[in-house]
Amino acid sequence: MIIAIDAMGGDHAPDSNVLGGLEAAREWQDTEIILVGDESRIRALLTEIPSNLKIVHTTEIIEAEDEPVKAVRRKKDASMVVAGRMVKEGNAQAMISAGNTGALMTTGLLVVGRIKGIERPALAPMIPTIDDGGTLALDLGANMDAKPEHLAQYALMGSIYRDKVHGISNPRVGLLNVGTEANKGNELTKEAYPLLEALPINFVGNVEARDVLNGVCDVLVCDGFAGNIMLKSLEGTASAMFSLLKQQFSKSLKTKIGAALLMPELRGLKSKLDYKEHGGAPLLGLNGLVLKSHGSSDAGAIKHAVRQARIAISNQLVENISKEVIQ
């Protein structure tokens, strides 16, 4: 299989992308890794080039502050766009990018293209849960205004992803809502509920935001706006709590000693709740695999995204989604 990596995307580009790609090429000999980006900068980071590591030279870069649609349309030789074109043309089965999220979604829509029958692709990161299982939440920001049919498609795609990529058979699919009863919610969730009930999935009903971290579902369906509010609230609360803990713990000698004794546990908790450490987020609904790695990804995160892509390709994720949608 062939996996393209946008070498120029993310906060630590090209270093983390190149080194992550190199590690992946060493580990998985059956996989061809293609680093797409500025060849001289990429070569400068490589002490050796394994036979399954290739470079495709590009001259342009989409920056974090670029306006997505404009950038994808104008920068035809940007590393991200070229990687997308490779997926579109069948020269790669997957692409990975830690670059501008909006531009990657645009690349997905305009360059890779949608699966026939899917109206809106969805960004689907894993949200950490206290039982460590995590839940795949979608959509987390690809579309701000979803219709009930979109939520139903998210549910189906998320369910297939958890099955094919994470090996969870019959994953529990929940609908993010303000109460657990079937008649709760806004117009969108009320109309989506019966559509989700009618799907060939394990729909467990409405899920309240406060229960998400308890791991009550494997897939959490939401519109991009509500999903973003949930994720950012989670992030903000965890970060506020850590800064309050820090403040409280430096109050006296007694609390400083207590905090020192607990430091490893506190650090562990912080990384446990950090959704950025939970791998790449697929853009589901595209006619090819596109994985968004977090902007702050290091080499290990990029290698982990390659691992995810390999599993998704082996288990024919895109083909399975296509088949279910067309039925």
Next chain:
Amino acid sequence: MIIAIDAMGGDHAPDSNVLGGLEAAREWQDTEIILVGDESRIRALLTEIPSNLKIVHTTEIIEAEDEPVKAVRRKKDASMVVAGRMVKEGNAQAMISAGNTGALMTTGLLVVGRIKGIERPALAPMIPTIDDGGTLALDLGANMDAKPEHLAQYALMGSIYRDKVHGISNPRVGLLNVGTEANKGNELTKEAYPLLEALPINFVGNVEARDVLNGVCDVLVCDGFAGNIMLKSLEGTASAMFSLLKQQFSKSLKTKIGAALLMPELRGLKSKLDYKEHGGAPLLGLNGLVLKSHGSSDAGAIKHAVRQARIAISNQLVENISKEVIQ
């Protein structure tokens, strides 16, 4: 001034309502407290009856599991409904209830009635912030599907409340959104933005959910669905973190000692982040003051709600909202 308390609402009714009302009557001699509910049960809890404490006997109770609209329509002699009628008829300037939230909102709409020009009343609790200032968030669940004009009314009412009740002149009003730039959001927030900009308030623009706890605004405007998702995410994350901390801290003797040294600080943090401890939530937009106390309110919380009601009445909150809306 006269303040009616629904003596039969909440998890600890009638005890906490009666004792909270008694404490309030003792503290504020200029305020008449009316306990509305089952007279014999109320009297049984009172060792003395100050001259400014009255009882209005009612025979029915709206239960937590009652369907709101049906209950308010049918139980005409329910303590909550009778208290609402007292506000409507001018026999009380405010009512306080720790009972069924949906039923209280229905009582507000059907019994007390809206201010002319306000389409949708809003539930407006305080959300804790790490700088202790807190932010008044509205709407937190009175209406699931808001229109841009509703958000503008929430902004105006919230701004007046913070000024008149909390003494914050020119309070900073933010719009809950997925990004800080003016063009971010879903259709609702994009259309609401210019309406908020045009209001005679201190509109500070879009606020991301992760910044809310940092105290970036005094009033946070949102639709009831998104607001509920935010609040429940906050609650769920804090609660998940405390259970994870507990789990980590009992791992070894070392961590147990560390945790013991930090216990008072950890407890303080828990109550700091508990929005339930931050007073009653007004239902803004009604033609009279209605305060929702949390279901788990103790006597202290009920007394605190009386304190809030007194300030709001003294500063003519309802009259000020009416005046601004009619202009």
